[in-house]
Amino acid sequence: MNTRRSIRNTRLWLTPLAAAVTLSFAGCVNYAGIKSDHQLDAPTTLQTQESLPAEGGKWPSLDWSQQFGDPQLPKLIDEALNGNPTIDEARARIAKATAYAGSAKSSLYPNVSGSYSWSRNLYSENTVFPSPIGGSWNSENTVLTGASWDLDLWGKNHERLRQATSDQKVAEADMEEVRVTLATSVASTYNQLARLYELRDIAANELKDREDIEHITNGRVSAGLDTNVERQTANGDTATIRSSVTSLDGQITTVRYQLGALLGAGPDRGLAIAAPALGTGAPVTLPDNLPADLISRRPDLVAAYWQVDSTTHGIKEAKAEFFPDINLSASLGLDAFGWGRFLTSSSRQIQAGPAIHLPIFDAGALRSQLKGRYADFDYYVANYNKTLIDALSEVATQVTLIRSTDKQLVDAQAALDAQTKAYQLAAVRYKAGLTQQLQVLNADDNRLAAEQSVANLQMDRRNMQIALVKALGGGFDASNTELATKAGTPDTALKILHSAD
Template identity: 40%
Template sequence: MKNLLRFSAGSNQGSFRGMVATSCAVVLLSACASFKGIETSGTLRQPADYSTAESLPDQHGQWPDTKWAQAIGGASLQSLIDEAIAGNPNLQIAAARVAAVTAMTDAADAASRPSVSASFDSTYQRFSENYIIPPPYAGTYRTDNALRLNFSYDFDFWGKHAGELRSALSQGKAAQAEQYNARLVIATSVARTWIQLARQYAQLDLNQQQLDVTAKIAHLTQLRLDAGLDAKSENQQTRQQVASLGAEHEQLLEQISLTRNQLAALLGQGPDRGRQIERPVLPADVAIALPDTLPLELLGRRPDIVAARWQVEAVQGDISAAKAAFYPNINLMAYAGFSSIGLNNLLKSGSRIVGVGPAITMPILEGRTLRANLKGRVAEYDSMVATYNRALTDALHDVADQVTSLRAVALQSEQQKKATQAASGNLDLAQQRERIGTTNMLPALAAEMTLLSQRRVDLDLQARRSDLRIGLIKALGGGFDAQAQGLAIEQNSTPSNVSTSVRSAS
């Protein structure tokens, strides 16, 4: 239950004393509402809490910049990412959320400022003969008019509006960080799909070369079969190989079409847009070095971590507002204007009215409701802290996973390079024997097929290295910098105002 008390200014000194006495009584009555015993349990983890020296050593590298796509795929890939950012519905949803939170912030800020309004009322009515209206107006039909300028101001002694504004501002920062994260997800998805399309086209070329070689082998085996030099089984084995490569050729064409459709969807366009994308080419390998002090700097480089941290800050504001509700709310009310019976008397000097006084709202029997509300905010704080800690843990493991895979693929590529070199050397020897006449074309064609198979493995490893490179760029934030975007927050700030174990409304 809430009690609302209002007072108007008057010349009687006794009434002023009564107003002060009543105000003091209101403050004392509020002692019945207490939030003692409601405590938080969540603790924000820090980068120093994690051991990363061996998995993520300092390599004096650079953080990705916002034009990382230009370095990977040139202007072609960059233009696709720009188009996706401009037209993807997920980013439009994120932008709409930022606009909504901005409106909430404006509303919270307005609540902490003085309010001024004007009003005019005019009611045609019959005045009762048995009420406070004296003759000659009693029992007659007249207009009751009032023209007023109203003023109100909430002093916010206990920080309710400040907490609400803090929450709204933090929600806005979180929404902006989430928008950057959505942009990063879209950009890296486009880049990875683009790499996949490049791999599929390169595999299609090697598949076509294999088809050409097997066609020659099939022709030679058929000639040898007709001449009685080979068994029919060898010819059938060659035909089987041709058919398998032909089926793989059709699979690759299907994959290319599906990947183009996927790119068109990421761009927010129809499937025909995917057909217009020019054929991509796999980028060359680039050495990647991790930046120094990675765990600490990662806090301001990953938009998902920054968003989670601002969500914690927002709930801290909600807790401050919930705690302020335990205290009386004091609002200064004032008005000035004219009031009269009959419009012809409204603007006369004798119709002037003026009033000023406090409006006090206090909780009396609402302790259980207020405590329940505060418990909900504290539970939400613990949840947001856990979400932040999970985001930080996942981010560090994400970087470590990408680094581990890049190292493994580099070692695999070294071994595969040796295998490809050996296959190339074997082809040279077979072609030399063919030229000097010690063997026919079949061994040379078989060696060429082996080399093409090794090149296809090379190609898959190259594509995977490019994909992991993009994955590492994403894990490092993709060029996002909270400091530059005005979204930085003091990471080692202690949320002391969240602890609710020792203070009460009394």
């Protein structure tokens, strides 16, 4: 208790001393004129009322993949999150940032060390050591305990710790972004597998239709109603569709390999995945208060905010470099030749006192360092603002695309129904000898294109739903984690705090 009071009293008299020294050299090294006018954009300043209206919808939850009704998809996402190396990379970055924060925290406390050394020396007879030491071999024993403490009167070490803590939060938010990106990548790749299976089924059905046309053509050639030209045309069309089926089989295998890699496994894991059975998904409705709440729902926005916060503490640390450092140090130990008097009081050695470091002239090094910190601040503010603008644009774009696709699907389905009826009528007339082969082939081509169009629109819509989930944060919510600020969301008034310190 007395030691603590003594340290406190020491700081009390050293603080005004340091201030007096600082004032006396105020004209030498200072940061006058170095500042920044940049600030974070508040979401309310960006016009979104027309593009992102409040619709009473819900934010995506962490189990958003269940909306598609395929139990295999959530399992694949969980497997990827547990096995993909990118997650391990993100964890390693968090561990490194945490270690750095721990190192920064240690600078707030006194540092105590101890040492012992033994040496065997032959001392010269013609130096400072008289006989009998000079000219003889002697052993020297030294044990020393030392302590030092940077008083951190200007908060440099505290700001370094705060910066390291913010960097740790950046790493944690980056990991959440990795998780969201990985989960949606698995879902979109799985949807691509579903698309290829759907297109393959369409191609396989088309192959049966072309084989039917080929069979009808052979009959008409035998009856003298068609020539060998029509027969070769039918044979060529059938071979073309068969080639398409083979191509789709190859693409399916390739996508399976991609899924295996996303799961953090070998290509054989992808071959074991069952064929997708994805449904339409939940209706698309935007949540209320979207722009304001989005900044705590998007991990990349949260990471961008904490990066800005980190640079503000870096600026304060750089400003503290302009003031004197005061370091208290003390050492206590024993030093003696031989062992006889090593542990006696006469072998004691004690040293204690303060050390003051004051920058007087550094050729502009500290000012340049501070300007660099302000440049970092301006960069990360711009990055945050860009990320916010891009995030709002992504949400608006995906919603618009989904609703446009819904309208296209209505017309595409009507076109498919009409083209299917036209093909059926043409096939009946061709079989009855009432029309030419070209007409039925054209009708079949039109029906095939319409069916492929419907399938692609359905798969595109599901990809857009997955992209919208990612744009809305993928179920992440910083307000319930240590990544939130005291207000629960990024403090867009950060510039005021920054420029006033």
